Structure formats: C-alpha cells, structure tokens
Amino acid sequence: MLDISYIRQNPDEVLAMLHNRQLASEIQKVNELLALDNKRKELVKKSDDLKSLRNQRSKEIAERKKRGDKSFGLELEEIRKIADVEGMELAKVDTDLGQFEEEMENILLALPNKLHASVPTGRSAADNQIYGEPVAFVHDLDFPVKNHLELGKSLSILDFERGAKVSGAGFPAYIGKGARLERALINFMLDMHTERHGYTEVFPPFLVNRESLRGTGQWPKFADQVYHIGEDDLYAIPTAEVPVTNLHRGEMLDTATLPISYAAYSACFRREAGSYGKDTRGFLRVHQFNKVEMVKFTRPEESYAALEEIRSHAEAILVALKIPYRVLLLCSGDISANATKCYDIEVWSPAEQKYLEASSCSNFEDYQARRSNIRFKPDGKSKPEFVHTLNGSGLATSRLMVSLLEHYQTPEGHIKVPELLQRYTGFEEI
C-alpha cells in the first residue's frame, strides 16, 4: 500500500502511474481518496477537541478530590450532564470518522504500487522487453517430439485423469519415477539456494489467515483467485511468498540481520477463475503445483541489487539443468499491481513451440512492508523505516517439468535425467 502522505504530496505521480499501468479507471479513486482525507482531518480535529475537554474535566475532578474539596459533590451532577451530551456528540463524530477511515483504507489497499523508472511503458504483455539474450542449450531433438502429456502418459509418470477423479481438473498426480523426479527437482533447487546462494530454508504453513493475505497484497484485490476454507476462515496459499513474508509481520527487525533471505518449498493453490480456455492443457495451467520461492527483506537502498540477485539465482537453476530460457522485463501495462519492477523467466517448450512462464522475480519496495508493518531502525537512534521485500520463484516445477521432459526425451520416448539431478532421483532414465 502506498503512503497516504506520499499520495497527498505527489498526486500527479500517482495518476501518471495509474495511467502507465493501464488503470485509468482507478484515477477517480485517487480523487475520492484525497477528498475523504480532507473530511477526515476535520473530523479528527473535532474528535480530538472533544476528547481534550473530557480529559481536562477528569483531571480537574481528580485534583479537587485529592484536595478533599467538599463543595464539588453538587457540581458533579452538572458535570455529568455536560459530559453526557458531549459523550454523545463524540460518539457520533467517532462513528463518522471510522467510516471515512474505512473507506480510505479500502481504496488504499486496492491501489497499486509505484513503478520503478526502469520499467518500460507499455500496454500489454506484447510490450514486455526481452532482457539480455535468450539462453539456448543444445538438445538433439531431430525427431518428432512428444509433448509432456504424451510423455507423462506413455511413461506412466503423470496422471491427470486420476488426479481429476480425486479432486477435479487441474490437480495432477505424479506417479512412480514422475513423483521421484518432482521431489528431486524440489530438493535440488532448495539445496542450491541454501548451500550456494545463502538462503535460509523455511517450510511454511500452507494455510494462512486473512491478515497474511492482506499483508502481501493478495487481499482484497486477488481474493477470488485464492481457495478459502470457510469453516476455519483460512486460505490455501497461492505461493509461499504469503506465509514466508508474513513470518515477520508486525516485527521490528534487527538491522544487523538484514538482508534476510529465505527459500521455501510449498505447494501452491490457485483457483484460476476466469482463465478457462487459455493454455489449459496438462501442466500449462493447474490448480495445485509445487514451487520453491525465494523471499528477501532488505534495506531500501539495497533492494534493486537484491532483485538482480534473485533473478540470477533463478537463472542458475535453469543453467544447471541446461534448460533454454529467456528473461522478460515486464512493462507497465503487464506488471502485477504489487510490484514496482518485475522480471519473468520463461522456459522454452519444444512441443508447444513457445515460452512458458516459470518464474517471476519482483521488488515490492515498501508496499508489502507497510501493509504488514515490517520495519527496522537504520541505525541505533533513527526512526523506524519500512524494509523492502522481494521475492522470486526459483522455480515453479510445473512449467519447468514440461520443458525438462520435452528437452530430455529420447527418440524411443524415454527421458534422460539431467546429470545434476541424478543423485536426487537415484536413476538415470525413465
């Protein structure tokens, strides 16, 4: 969430940001917010004045009582009457004030983040910039390639039909060597991030409360994408970003511990409401998938360097597995509302003949930290400041698995396990 005083002082910047994000329809909201802010100030003054009167009165009574003032017993009746009237007025002012504040909060929570200067302006995904050079690794696929669905079925390692029977479409089951390969990927990625990239491993809760969802920005805007367990009012995490970032919700972080880097495996659950018909086959779009997520908490001045680090850590996995990929710098019209800057990493699918998103690395600056009140003191004396939070997938296994199966298939329809994964799978071929 943006700082209200920033919006007050730089309304033009906020409007320009909304324009760049192709959210011109939100502009009215900002005007509404500023109007509410002015009304709120009036009411705050009224409320504070009434409270001040009340406090003065109480103080006087306390003093006179202490002195043993006898005449004041009579006066007390008068005071009670006055206090009663003022109390009612105060109650009304506070009720109104509460309403204004709630409306403001709702607008603020729904307002997207700033954009970093390096984010290209654009209308849609078509305007995303390719960042650097696409990275190609040679795989001899000089035969008719099978797609991941065909491979998964013929080798009996992926079972979408039975998964659908158990839960519904989009809940794949991994069987035999497929299950082992999935687990190998997860372990390999976690080991790489913890042993080589310096992350602390976290195994987070998969169900979270609403405050956590709000803290990272999935609530209220993307609430319809999240599975909700009504009976206990808990939400299935759409990404480990939610529980891991919220680990420090409401905390004053010890400055010496910054930057904090966590790597977490989690299953991820997404309703994908409204996305039927687009890339729905097999792993291209699922309701449950596995992902290793990197999360960082940094000092504000270090966050953009940290973003490059996260991106390079995600790339390192693909380089190690020799999977062709490219990096996109998302444009203003395509970047998610919470992020100020975001790289997507896409893996190549030889069967689909296109790139598939496997990672998203984002800086949120203080947008999440303000929502979740995660602060630090730059040095011993100074005032608390919000940290910057970042995260990146490193990586999601579903699209990675598509690309891996397809690239490592043999003319006979088997799968060669990438060398670095073999010590995790315990076998060399499927």
Place this chain on the structure above:
RNA sequence: GGAGAGGUGGCCGAGCGGCUGAAGGCAACGGUUUGCUAAACCGUCAUAGUUCUUAUAGGGCUAUCGAGGGUUCGAAUCCCUCCCUCUCCGCCA
C-alpha cells in the same frame, strides 16, 4: 473439545480506577574516564494522527498496554465477547 494461567515499549518485566506513555532492568545511542579493549559513571532513548510556530528544528493536542465493545466525569487497571500463547486432560495424523 474440557480445565487453568497469561498477553504491557526493540527485548525482559512492574503496575491492577485519576499523580502511568507507562517503574526497574537489558539492548541501543551520545559523553566522561581509559595505553587499547572491557568495566564503571552521567545523559538520551516509543509510535502514529493532527495542529501551531521565529518551521532541514521545536511546541500543543489526541490516540495506542492482544482486538473489539461496555461501565465511569475518568480505564493498562473493573465487566463482556473474540483472538492468540502456555500448562494439564481427552481425541488424533
């Protein structure tokens, strides 16, 4: 699920109707002392909203002792509801 205990500042911990934004300690910061380090001593040390001024600083007012409501002229303190933590019992992967 049942019974009990408890939730106070960056941390620990006192307070149990008005003099408490909150004792004391730790940590932190500034200083004195010191050959250096350590120790000792002195001082400073919450956050947010709002407003004023001789306005890169200072002052006033308001709020905040898990959350929300209530009682009261006045609540960290009394009452109610909820949430969370801990201990014991039951159930259970």
